[in-house]
Amino acid sequence: MKRNKIIQATLAISRFSFWFFIVLLTVFVFIIVHSIISPESYANFQILNDGNTLTFDFKYCPECDSSSNGILLSEISQSIKLWILFRYSSIIVLLILIQYEGIKIWNSVKEYKTFYTQNKLHFKQIAKYALTIFIIGIFNFIDEGQNGIGLEIGLPIVWVAFALFSLGLSEIFKEGQLLQEDKDSIV
Numbered sequence: 001m002k003r004n005k006i007i008q009a010t011l012a013i014s015r016f017s018f019w020f021f022i023v024l025l026t027v028f029v030f031i032i033v034h035s036i037i038s039p040e041s042y043a044n045f046q047i048l049n050d051g052n053t054l055t056f057d058f059k060y061c062p063e064c065d066s067s068s069n070g071i072l073l074s075e076i077s078q079s080i081k082l083w084i085l086f087r088y089s090s091i092i093v094l095l096i097l098i099q100y101e102g103i104k105i106w107n108s109v110k111e112y113k114t115f116y117t118q119n120k121l122h123f124k125q126i127a128k129y130a131l132t133i134f135i136i137g138i139f140n141f142i143d144e145g146q147n148g149i150g151l152e153i154g155l156p157i158v159w160v161a162f163a164l165f166s167l168g169l170s171e172i173f174k175e176g177q178l179l180q181e182d183k184d185s186i187v
Contacts, residue, residue: 004110007106007109007110008110010106011103011106011107011110014099014102014103014106015103017099018096018099018100018103021092021095021096021099022096024092025089025092025093025096028088028089028092029085029089031058032081032084032085033085035073035074035076035081036078036081036082039073039074040074041074042072042073042074043072043074044060044061044062044072045058045059045060045061045072045073045074046058046059046060046061046070046071046072046073047070047071047072047073047076047084048070057070058073077149079149080141080142080149083141087136087140090132090136091133091136091137094129094130094132094133094136095133097125097129098126098129098130101122101123101125101126101129102122102126104118104122105119105122105123114173114176115173115176115177115179115180116177117177119173119177120170120171120173120174120177121170123166123167123169123170123173124166124167124170126163126166127162127163127164127166127167127170128163130159130160130162130163130166131159131160131163133156133159134156134159134160134163137154137156137159138153138154138155138156139151139152139153140152140153140154
């Protein structure tokens with residue numbers, strides 16, 4: 001009974017995360033598109049640059065000026081806003097897809113089909129999504145105001161580690177499937 005509660009809780013958290021990322025994507029796309037259409041509406045919003053190529057810090061700052069650590073959203077060029085829209089929307093969509101694959105895995109575990117053939121494929125798909133996030137995370141273009149457009153290069157290694165972990169789980173589930181088939185053939 002305890003196993004079912006843990007699986008149910010994990011499944012509920014995964015579903016919540018899935019819908020949270022969908023809401024986050026919707027709000028993010030709305031803000032960026034609206035800032036392209038009406039930049040004066042975002043005169044008090046600032047994007048902070050902390051040097052990490054995957055983070056996106058966005059804050060309301062009525063007293064901010066261009067001398068602080070970030071840049072005002074209204075001062076960012078439209079091409080950089082389109083880049084931000086493409087880059088972070090892609091990452092959020094990939095996170096949604098990772099959550100979706102995870103939900104499918106947890107549903108099969110809940111139905112006692114743990115070493116089901118599709119689970120190893122779900123883990124491989126998660127690894128592909130993680131590697132795609134890694135590739136997207138390597139390069140970032142930033143608007144440096146008067147200095148033009150800058151290029152940041154980083155290596156978000158955590159996504160490679162996550163992909164390798166997912167591939168490892170895929171192999172574990174493949175071996176589990178073989179053991180399950182052996183067990184079923186004996187019985």
